Amino acid sequence: MDDKYLKTLLQQVAQGEMNTDEAMTQLQKLPFQDLGHTKVDFHRALRNGFPEVIYAEGKNTDQVVDIFKAMYEKHNVLATRVTTEMADAVCKLYSDVEYNPLAKTLAYKLNHEYHSDHHVTIVTAGTSDLPVAEEARVTCDILGNKTKLISDVGVAGIHRLFDQLDEIRKASVIIVVAGMEGALSSVIGGLVQQPVIAVPTSIGYGANLQGISALLGMLTSCASGITVVNIDNGFGAACAAHKIIKQFT
Secondary structure, three states, X not given: OOHHHHHHHHXXXXXXXXXXXXXXXXXXXXXXXXXXXXXXXXXXXXXXXXXXXXXXXXXXXXXXXHHHHHHOOOOOEEEEOOOHHHHHHHHHHOOOOEEEOOOOEEEEOOOOOOOOOOEEEEEEOOHHHHHHHHHHHHHHHHXXXXXXXXXXXXXXXXXXXXXXXXXXXXXXXXEEEEOOOOOHHHHHXXXXXXXXXXXXXXXXXXXXXXXXXXXXXXXXXXXXXXXXXXXXXXXXXXXXXHHHHHHHO
């Protein structure tokens, strides 16, 4: 339930299209719905600007299905870290839910509108970083932000990046996804004026330490003003980009 839903509800009461008892029934579900195993937070969109997202990892299929049912048709719904079994169970119930096997996401768009013409460009160092980039892209989309994806322009062949630099500079926010040593975010951060959100990935050989080397490299970047999220956290990067974009609108 977001501010648009609440305004519509109040308008229906004011215009006599809904009586107060019906409105009270709707409002009773506003803070959260207790499913036993999960308390679904319907108030989050009003507080934070976007609804609760289902983090599927660690949950079983029945729990994910229950939560999806509670959220469905109330607002856009996103589930991350989704298994194939979970996706099959939800998609059997709802044909309009989209499963992205690369991003491991389930997405249902009740509202297909974009907030503005501002867009987020997501840049990856390598093709192996695409799963994290796709999670960021799907999240941006479900939150109502346009995206462009530019992949495989890492520092091992930096001429590939320079070829895309004019396009990258058109973005309002740039998300940079990189593993190994995570150098791409520093390079881009030194070349653009836009906010840069760096996402370290767990892609790399042993000394990458499952993303810790990339994380530390991004945190100690010489390029000033780069924001860094957690390892493989494309979702978190997209949420940060969304909040920045909202300040433009």
